[in-house]
Each structure stands twice: as C-alpha cells, then as structure tokens.
Amino acid sequence: MTRTQPLDLTTDLVTLTRALxxxxxxxxxxxxxxxAVEVALRGYPHLEVLRDGDALVARTHAGRSSRVVVAGHLDTVPVSDNLPTRLVGEGEHAELWGRGTVDMKAGVAVQxxxxxxxxxxxxxVTWVFYDHEEVEAALNGLGRIARNHPDWLAADFAVLCEPTAAGLxxxxxxxxxxxxxLTGVAAHSARAWTGRNAVHAAGEVLRRLEAYVPADVEVDGLVYREGLNAVLISGGTxxxxxxxxxxxxxxxxFAPDKSVEEALAHVRTVLDGFEVVVTDAAAGARPGLDAPLAQxxxxxxxxATGGRPSAKLGWTDVARFSSLGTPAVNFGPGDPTLAHKADERCPVHQISASHAALRAWLTA
Structure with a gap:
C-alpha cells in the first residue's frame, strides 16, 4: 500500500472535501x-471493509430489515489548472472551487x-467508493464489482451521490x-476529379444531424430530453x-423508455444509407421512484429541499443498479452543468444540505 496522508472523517465537510x-x-x-479512504474506513469497527482493485465497499451489519447502497466514484476528469481547491466567499454564499468539487468528491465527503x-x-448501509467512472464503461469499478462480487451490491434501494444540486x-x-x-477514392488534390472526396461525403451526415429535432420524452412522470450530435470527425492523410x-x-x-437496440434502430433510420458501426452503448434507467424505499x-x-423530482439528463451508474434489479436515484451536492469545467465549484450549503437529508433518512 502506498503511503498517504490520513483522512479525518470527523472533520467538517468542507475540510474533508478539500482533502479528497x-x-x-x-x-x-x-x-x-x-x-487513504481504505485506511480511514478500517478505523471504524462497525464497518466491514472490502476492496477490489481501487474500489472499496464498507458495510454495516446491524440486522436491519432492509439494506441500501450509497455509492460514489473516486476519480475525476483531468485537472485543468484548478487544484488545489480554494474557498471563495463566506456563510451561505461560500463556494468551494476546484477539480472534483462537483463531480463528485463533495458527494464522497458526505458519504x-x-x-x-x-x-x-x-x-x-453498503457504502461504495469506486474507480474509473469517467472513462469507457468496460473499466468502470462499479461494473467490475457487479461482475466479481455481485453479493457486495445486494440491496433493496440505491442512492448514487452524483451532483444534482442537492435535488432528487x-x-x-x-x-x-x-x-x-464514409469511403471515397484517393487522388492528387491537383487532379481531384480523378478521385472521390470522403470528407465532402460527410456533409450530408452533418446536415441531417443539424436538422434533427431532439425529443422530450415523459417516462413515469419525469421528462427526459434526448440529443443526437456529431462529437468527432476525422479524415484525410x-x-x-x-x-x-x-x-x-x-x-x-436517449430516454430510458428505449432499449439500446431501439436506440440503434432510430439512429440507423436517421442516417439511412450510411455505414453505422456501434462503438459504445449503455442503457438508461427508469426513474425508480415507485419503490417504497424510494418514496x-x-x-x-x-x-428538506422543498423541490420536486426531475429527470437525470445524462448517463449515470443508476443504470447499473437498475440492471441488477435495484431501484436507484441520483442525489448529491453540486450543479451538474459545472462538472468537468475549469471553473468547477460547489456551494458549501449544498454539501451541508445533502449531508443533512441523507442523515435524516438513514436515522429515521
């Protein structure tokens, strides 16, 4: 084990978030x-601590009638000259700035x-802290636990502490x-008429995507906004x-009323006449708010917040819990629109509010 600075889990939430x-x-x-997280958790005798790679599970065994998972990922996207963290403002207006404050170490600090x-x-409670969330799905630490140790994740309900601005x-x-x-025929650019330009052929693909009108789809009372976009283009030698x-x-x-197969069929229809090859796919998850523990x-x-449930407009690991048959929701501090940005920052009051709401639920 590498030598790390000890984490004090009893310190205030801002200090703990900054340390993470x-x-x-x-x-x-x-x-x-x-x-560092493992060393800190092993200091508490009421927790059984398990590890798979850089993913950790800490479980209570109090003999309760139900078990819930509260999960969060340890990794971030690359730093953008936004560490170390800094605290800006005071009181209710204080914000913690820096990589990971939103996505999602403030949530991990609450956990x-x-x-x-x-x-x-x-x-x-099964507390889960996992690796490799921000990269391709095959590396995801939660997925690895589900494959290697599915019993570690057995639960009646799950909360994923992804940033939701302390909403549900x-x-x-x-x-x-x-x-x-797209394929063409190579030729010297001085005699372009002897070839066929594959990059120019992409024009029709881009026109169809530009004209595409994304749908708003209601699923179990929540509205999910879809999107179909070109994100990369490459060609030429x-x-x-x-x-x-x-x-x-x-x-x-795509909205969670569709399967991956239905989503692919839709894309093939929009891009009819072109070769379409799947490189990555992950199903969504329905709201899951009809389960008793979810309610x-x-x-x-x-x-605690005075808000109302809304739809998660991105993919999160609630879909993994859904695939295991476990209802799951997203709840954590931080504005998700600031995730991955150079000016990533989290209001301190959202960290406190998330902590208070989870504590109230787990001690009710």
Missing amino acids: CDLPSVSGQETALAD LALAAELVEPSRD EGGCNGTLRVEVR ATNVIPDSCVVTVNYR DFAAAVLS
Missing part, C-alpha cells in the same frame, strides 16, 4: 486516494462522514456512440491528397 479533491485522482490514478458517524443506522433526479438517459464510416476515408462519431442520448427517500429529501 487536493489528492488528485484522475481516472486510472485513483490508487493513492483509494488507499465518508456519514459512514463514520452512523454506527447504528435505521437501515443497513430519477433514472438517467441511455447513451449510444456510433461511427459513421495529407494536404495534397483527396481523402478516401472519413469517420463521423455520433452520440445519441421514503424522496419524502425525506423533498421535505
């Missing part, structure tokens, strides 16, 4: 943070503080990534050669 953020853990480099404090929660967001969109592969190939990468974010959680959160 200031130990960089870009995807693939989570080991030092995972080590750790409660894991240490709640020796006898009203529901048994149900389910998530699915995501589909495809490559539209030299500045004096007519390109004989071009690839347009397209991302479809209890929603009541606790909404009474």
Whole structure:
C-alpha cells in the first residue's frame, strides 16, 4: 500500500472535501486516494471493509430489515489548472472551487462522514467508493464489482451521490456512440476529379444531424430530453491528397423508455444509407421512484429541499443498479452543468444540505 496522508472523517465537510479533491485522482490514478479512504474506513469497527482493485465497499451489519447502497466514484476528469481547491466567499454564499468539487468528491465527503458517524443506522448501509467512472464503461469499478462480487451490491434501494444540486433526479438517459464510416477514392488534390472526396461525403451526415429535432420524452412522470450530435470527425492523410476515408462519431442520448437496440434502430433510420458501426452503448434507467424505499427517500429529501423530482439528463451508474434489479436515484451536492469545467465549484450549503437529508433518512 502506498503511503498517504490520513483522512479525518470527523472533520467538517468542507475540510474533508478539500482533502479528497487536493489528492488528485484522475481516472486510472485513483490508487493513492483509494488507499487513504481504505485506511480511514478500517478505523471504524462497525464497518466491514472490502476492496477490489481501487474500489472499496464498507458495510454495516446491524440486522436491519432492509439494506441500501450509497455509492460514489473516486476519480475525476483531468485537472485543468484548478487544484488545489480554494474557498471563495463566506456563510451561505461560500463556494468551494476546484477539480472534483462537483463531480463528485463533495458527494464522497458526505458519504465518508456519514459512514463514520452512523454506527447504528435505521437501515443497513453498503457504502461504495469506486474507480474509473469517467472513462469507457468496460473499466468502470462499479461494473467490475457487479461482475466479481455481485453479493457486495445486494440491496433493496440505491442512492448514487452524483451532483444534482442537492435535488432528487430519477433514472438517467441511455447513451449510444456510433461511427459513421464514409469511403471515397484517393487522388492528387491537383487532379481531384480523378478521385472521390470522403470528407465532402460527410456533409450530408452533418446536415441531417443539424436538422434533427431532439425529443422530450415523459417516462413515469419525469421528462427526459434526448440529443443526437456529431462529437468527432476525422479524415484525410495529407494536404495534397483527396481523402478516401472519413469517420463521423455520433452520440445519441436517449430516454430510458428505449432499449439500446431501439436506440440503434432510430439512429440507423436517421442516417439511412450510411455505414453505422456501434462503438459504445449503455442503457438508461427508469426513474425508480415507485419503490417504497424510494418514496421514503424522496419524502425525506423533498421535505428538506422543498423541490420536486426531475429527470437525470445524462448517463449515470443508476443504470447499473437498475440492471441488477435495484431501484436507484441520483442525489448529491453540486450543479451538474459545472462538472468537468475549469471553473468547477460547489456551494458549501449544498454539501451541508445533502449531508443533512441523507442523515435524516438513514436515522429515521
């Protein structure tokens, strides 16, 4: 185990969040943070601590009639000259700035503080801290636990502490990534008429995507907004050669009423006549708010925040819990529109509000 700075899980939430953020853990480099979290959790005898790679599980065994999972990921996207963290403002207007403050170490700080404090929660809790969330799905630490140790995740309900501005967001969109592969005939650019330009052929693909009108889809009372967009384009080999190939990468974010197969069929219809090759796909998750524990959680959160449930307009690991048959919701501090940005920042009052709501629910 690498030597790491000890984490004090009993300190105030801002200090704990800063300690988590200031130990960089870009995807693939989570080991030092995972080590620090493991050392801290093993100091509490009411927790059974398990580890798989850089993913950790800490479980209570209080003999309660139900078990819930509260999960969050340890990794971040690359740092953008936005560490170490800094605290700006005072009181209700204070904000914590820096990589990971939103996505999602403020949420992880809430988890750790409660894991240490709640020796006898009203529901048994499985606290999950996992790696590789911000990269391709095959590397995801939660998915690895589900494959290697499905019993570690057995529960009646799950809360994923993704940023929701301390509101309740149900389910998530699915995501589909495809490559539209275009072919042409190479030629010298001085004699372009002897070839066929594959990059020019991408024009029709881009026109269809530009004209596409995304749908708003209501699923179990929540409205999910879809999107179909070109996200990458590549082609050509030299500045004096007519390109004989071009690839347009397209991302479809689809409502959770569709399967991956239905989403792909839709994309093939929009891009009819072009070669479409799937490179990544993950199903979405329905809101899951009809389960009794979900209703209890929603009541606790909404009474504390005064808000109402909304749809998660991105993909999150609630979909993994859904695939395991476990209803799950998103709830955590931080504005999700600031995730991954250079000016990433989280209001301190949202960290406190998330902590208070989860604590109230787990001690009711």
